[in-house]
Amino acid sequence: MLEIRNLHVKLEEEDKQILKGVDLTIEPGTVHAIMGPNGSGKSTLSYVLSGRDGYEVTEGSASLEGQDLLSMEPEERAAAGLFLAFQYPVEIPGVGNMTFLRTAVNAQRVARGQDEMSAADFLKLVREKAKDLKIDADMLKRPVNVGFSGGEKKRNEILQMAMLEPKMCILDETDSGLDVDAMKLVSDGVNALRDAGRSFLVITHYQRLLDHIRPDIVHIMANGRIIRTGGPDLALEVETNGYGDLLAEVG
Amino acid sequence: MALPAAKQGALNGRLATLSLPEAGAWGTEARRDALARLEAMGLPGRRDEYWRFTDPGLLNAAEPATAAAFENDEAPLFSAVDRLKLVFVDGVFSPEKSDDIALEGLEIERLSEAMSRDIHWVREVYGVLEAGAHSPVPRPHAALNTAFARDGICIRATGKVSKPVSLIYLHEDAGSDAILHHVIRVEPGAEMTLLENGPAAARFNKCLEVDVADTGRFNHVRAQGRDHERVAVTHVFARLGAESTFKSFTMTVNGVMTRNEAVIDLTGPDATAHIAGACLGDGAKAAFHHDDTVFVRHRAENCESRQVFKKVLRNGATGVFQGKILVDPGAQKTDGYQISQSLLLDGDSQFLAKPELEIYADDVKCSHGSTSGAIDETGLFYLRSRGIPEGEATDLMVIAFLAEAIDEIEDSVLAEDVIERLKGWLARRRRS
Ligand SMILES: Nc1ncnc2c1ncn2[C@@H]1O[C@H](COP(=O)(O)OP(=O)(O)OP(=O)(O)O)[C@@H](O)[C@H]1O
Numbered sequence: 001m002l003e004i005r006n007l008h009v010k011l012e013e014e015d016k017q018i019l020k021g022v023d024l025t026i027e028p029g030t031v032h033a034i035m036g037p038n039g040s041g042k043s044t045l046s047y048v049l050s051g052r053d054g055y056e057v058t059e060g061s062a063s064l065e066g067q068d069l070l071s072m073e074p075e076e077r078a079a080a081g082l083f084l085a086f087q088y089p090v091e092i093p094g095v096g097n098m099t100f101l102r103t104a105v106n107a108q109r110v111a112r113g114q115d116e117m118s119a120a121d122f123l124k125l126v127r128e129k130a131k132d133l134k135i136d137a138d139m140l141k142r143p144v145n146v147g148f149s150g151g152e153k154k155r156n157e158i159l160q161m162a163m164l165e166p167k168m169c170i171l172d173e174t175d176s177g178l179d180v181d182a183m184k185l186v187s188d189g190v191n192a193l194r195d196a197g198r199s200f201l202v203i204t205h206y207q208r209l210l211d212h213i214r215p216d217i218v219h220i221m222a223n224g225r226i227i228r229t230g231g232p233d234l235a236l237e238v239e240t241n242g243y244g245d246l247l248a249e250v251g
Numbered sequence: 252m253a254l255p256a257a258k259q260g261a262l263n264g265r266l267a268t269l270s271l272p273e274a275g276a277w278g279t280e281a282r283r284d285a286l287a288r289l290e291a292m293g294l295p296g297r298r299d300e301y302w303r304f305t306d307p308g309l310l311n312a313a314e315p316a317t318a319a320a321f322e323n324d325e326a327p328l329f330s331a332v333d334r335l336k337l338v339f340v341d342g343v344f345s346p347e348k349s350d351d352i353a354l355e356g357l358e359i360e361r362l363s364e365a366m367s368r369d370i371h372w373v374r375e376v377y378g379v380l381e382a383g384a385h386s387p388v389p390r391p392h393a394a395l396n397t398a399f400a401r402d403g404i405c406i407r408a409t410g411k412v413s414k415p416v417s418l419i420y421l422h423e424d425a426g427s428d429a430i431l432h433h434v435i436r437v438e439p440g441a442e443m444t445l446l447e448n449g450p451a452a453a454r455f456n457k458c459l460e461v462d463v464a465d466t467g468r469f470n471h472v473r474a475q476g477r478d479h480e481r482v483a484v485t486h487v488f489a490r491l492g493a494e495s496t497f498k499s500f501t502m503t504v505n506g507v508m509t510r511n512e513a514v515i516d517l518t519g520p521d522a523t524a525h526i527a528g529a530c531l532g533d534g535a536k537a538a539f540h541h542d543d544t545v546f547v548r549h550r551a552e553n554c555e556s557r558q559v560f561k562k563v564l565r566n567g568a569t570g571v572f573q574g575k576i577l578v579d580p581g582a583q584k585t586d587g588y589q590i591s592q593s594l595l596l597d598g599d600s601q602f603l604a605k606p607e608l609e610i611y612a613d614d615v616k617c618s619h620g621s622t623s624g625a626i627d628e629t630g631l632f633y634l635r636s637r638g639i640p641e642g643e644a645t646d647l648m649v650i651a652f653l654a655e656a657i658d659e660i661e662d663s664v665l666a667e668d669v670i671e672r673l674k675g676w677l678a679r680r681r682r683s
């Protein structure tokens with residue numbers, strides 16, 4: 001599904017290397033988790049994969065189902081099946097959440113050569129998915145993320161994911177700011193989407209989320225590299241011991 | 252006092268191509284008085300206050316620059332709205348193209364008819380609101396309009412009118428120089444909506460005098476646009492009685508030069524005046540210069556006014572906003588709001604703003620703000636990351652930016668029509 005090879009990334013504006021050779025292969029149908037200290041480059045990785053400006057790839061490659069991601073526009077990556085649930089979802093005053101969702105769904109359909117979804121079908125679908133995430137009609141009407149609480153923003157990210165049905169979902173700290181019930185809702189939302197053709201990369205600091213969304217593989221990122229890869233136990237190890245030992249191991 | 256030579260020269264040049272229409276009755280006098288006002292003011296020059304950002308050259312010129320009528324297969328704005336259509340071709344009323352002038356709750360007459368009668372309500376308004384609006388800022392093109400208006404429509408609303416009156420301005424002659432002057436009186440308790448759209452002429456000078464009596468309501472939605480090379484100077488003069496409401500929204504796209512002046516006088520307590528504009532300017536095909544010069548005067552207590560002007564500019568387009576809230580001594584409890592903002596889509600475009608507050612009462616709430624900025628890149632990336640192509644994502648953000656102004660349109664059907672039109676314009680720009 002996702003294949004990242006020796007990815008080196010620096011900031012465009014500054015001489016600052018952030019990713020220093022990331023290798024990561026995600027097979028279809030699997031859930032990978034990335035943990036790692038603050039500032040280790042997890043969000044940067046997710047931004048570079050989704051095509052945000054401001055970063056320069058100095059070496060390496062990233063592909064989604066064999067297509068070179070790095071040469072594509074952000075919208076092309078999305079249409080190819082990549083989705084990033086933002087660590088900090090963006091507020092867009094003046095653009096209604098519903099309009100936004102519908103424009104996105106239809107833009108992706110058009111990009112894939114499908115017909116646009118009718119207004120009625122769309123409405124039905126969005127209501128159904130919103131209900132599962134306990135997103136009320138008012139939140140759908142309001143401008144995108146404007147005045148949403150932290151947890152509402154995260155649920156709104158998952159709603160977008162559910163509507164767009166991407167193949168490769170990257171969740172950047174979707175658990176942060178969620179109360180216990182919301183965490184369950186979000187996890188259920190994610191689990192409902194799990195299937196053999198869809199993969200997840202879950203960035204998190206806490207085992208708590210991984211209790212709900214059971215990962216197949218756990219990676220530890222530090223200082224721009226993946227320094228350890230293991231099974232679900234690795235997350236438990238981090239939870240109890242912190243990153244100290246792992247960091248010491250790699251020197 | 253003699254005019255400076257430059258002003259006198261410009262005035263002489265302009266007057267040489269104009270002649271006072273025969274009006275008869277009180278009309279002749281009203282026109283002569285206006286001409287006298289104009290002669291005392293002269294035409295505007297670049298050094299005049301409120302003309303520093305806008306060159307009046309194209310307006311002052313003896314002859315208009317030619318402007319080709321813009322062909323476009325899109326149905327005009329308001330096409331789907333049930334309305335009374337009054338059509339003007341190059342600034343001349345066309346009875347053949349118009350609906351029958353009859354609508355419950357309205358009296359409608361051509362200006363020439365109204366002027367030919369000795370006693371007529373129009374006399375109390377025509378040139379009267381204009382004449383009162385030259386202090387502190389002279390508006391010579393408005394006086395010129397009152398003196399030389401070639402046509403116009405006079406509407407008196409006496410009740411709640413069932414559908415909007417729609418003034419449609421067709422432009423056929425590439426060299427037309429139209430001068431139109433409309434007069435409206437909304438009687439106590441009456442309510443009407445006026446729509447205006449169409450490019451009108453190669454050069455268009457328009458005055459709209461609106462007298463809203465106590466508890467009357469006047470709604471106004473207009474669209475200026477389409478023809479790239481057109482030049483326009485328009486004036487709205489409104490006088491608002493107690494507990495009356497005045498709401499005016501203008502959408503502008505295209506046009507080498509547009510100057511929209513509005514002078515709103517809140518003369519009775521508890522009146523409400525909202526004036527808004529949404530403008531999309533692109534200097535790629537032809538120059539684009541758009542100027543809103545707005546003057547709201549609170550003369551009575553407890554009135555509310557809002558000015559909301561938004562401009563989206565690209566490819567060397569220029570936007571100007573000059574807006575003032577003046578609160579007279581004694582106009583306590585005034586609630587005045589003014590916002591002017593521009594979204595600059597590139598580095599070539601510019602927005603020039605002169606927001607002013609002048610307050611002589613102590614118990615008032617007035618605020619104003621003016622900003623100019625680029626598109627929010629983070630927002631744009633967020634939209635694109637959901638699969639929305641860059642152009643479409645930009646358009647969404649542009650419409651969002653204009654939303655506060657469009658929200659001033661009370662009628663949701665009209666607002667939707669305006670939004671669709673703006674979207675269409677944006678989409679065409681993306682393709683070309
Ligand atoms: N646009 C930027 N400008 C300056 N520094 C940046 C920028 N983007 C990332 N960085 C820096 O790169 C490093 C990695 O940041 P990143 O956000 O990827 O970390 P992270 O692993 O997601 O951290 P956290 O767990 O706190 O979310 C940090 O030192 C950060 O300050």
Ligand SMILES: [Mg+2]
Nearest residue numbers: 042043044087
């Ligand atoms: Mg992060």
